[in-house]
Amino acid sequence: xxxxxRIRTLRLESGLTGEEFGKNLNVAKNTVSNWENNKRVPSKExxxxxxxxxxxxxxxxxxxxxxxxxxxxxxxxxxxxxxxGFTDKPExxxxxxxxxxxxxxxxxxxxxxxx
Numbered sequence: 639x640x641x642x643x644r645i646r647t648l649r650l651e652s653g654l655t656g657e658e659f660g661k662n663l664n665v666a667k668n669t670v671s672n673w674e675n676n677k678r679v680p681s682k683e684x685x686x687x688x689x690x691x692x693x694x695x696x697x698x699x700x701x702x703x704x705x706x707x708x709x710x711x712x713x714x715x716x717x718x719x720x721x722x723g724f725t726d727k728p729e730x731x732x733x734x735x736x737x738x739x740x741x742x743x744x745x746x747x748x749x750x751x752x753x
């Protein structure tokens with residue numbers, strides 16, 4: 639999937655036309671079309687705005703990962719832990735929760751969030 643395809647998919651999943659999406663970002667419909675058809679790439683600042691708008695990550699938009707957002711990341715981590723042999727035993731679930739908390743702290747630190 640390309641950057642443009644990701645934007646188009648997210649836009650369609652949100653039920654927006656190109657014109658509506660463009661208005662939300664204060665750009666023309668043909669600008670959105672150029673992005674979606676991979677004819678142009680928005681500035682870094684606009685990529686961040688698009689990621690925020692769709693509640694996804696810039697890494698997802700730029701095709702650096704297939705993980706869309708935080709909940710997708712949590713699910714991916716859970717899958718890795720289960721593949722490594724973790725079960726749903728209470729003591730292992732608590733260990734898994736702690737690992738997930740630490741992973742989310744690192745993720746939020748990378749994004750510049752505090753908490």
